Amino acid sequence: MIASTPVPPYYAVIFTSLRTESDTDNYATMADQMAALASVQPGYLGAESAREGLGITVSYWESLEAIRQWKAQADHLIAQQMGREKWYAAYKTRVCRVERDYGFGAV
């Protein structure tokens, strides 16, 4: 689904990743758990995700402080470490301020 977000400004974390071949089942479980955990963090606004070789997950947040708290969340720290050790060949995280947005259709 396209995330339903408020009038800008708000914040986005663009997480782009290339997976290793390993540990697919545990990875999928973790990804689901992290999505569920993110969704109950303070300041969470929504998320969008797709993988087609390259994986792109964009999560939306009320503030930079909300993003900092999510980055420091204990279970999420463990997932970040496992990600570097096992699941990802490479990733890049970009923290952004959404300046304006517009759309079409039921979004």
Next chain:
Amino acid sequence: MIASTPVPPYYAVIFTSLRTESDTDNYATMADQMAALASVQPGYLGAESAREGLGITVSYWESLEAIRQWKAQADHLIAQQMGREKWYAAYKTRVCRVERDYGFGAV
């Protein structure tokens, strides 16, 4: 590929879309043409794309002015119109300033 981008600040356009079922071949041709055309615009820095039901394309730019010029580019305007009329059930475009980034692996 994960886009190789400079030290922030720079700008990102997050384009999230849901396709209609129609006109798959023409859509694929247009998508390839728009990716090629974007890549030769002034101020273009790179792009990342994945579709898995939801499509997410993130393009990176040196400035808001470069984004404005790309939005107003003639062939791109035609693709935007065709998108609303035919290819997309819904889309959302978000224009962002990338404040910071960090990564892992060969990015």
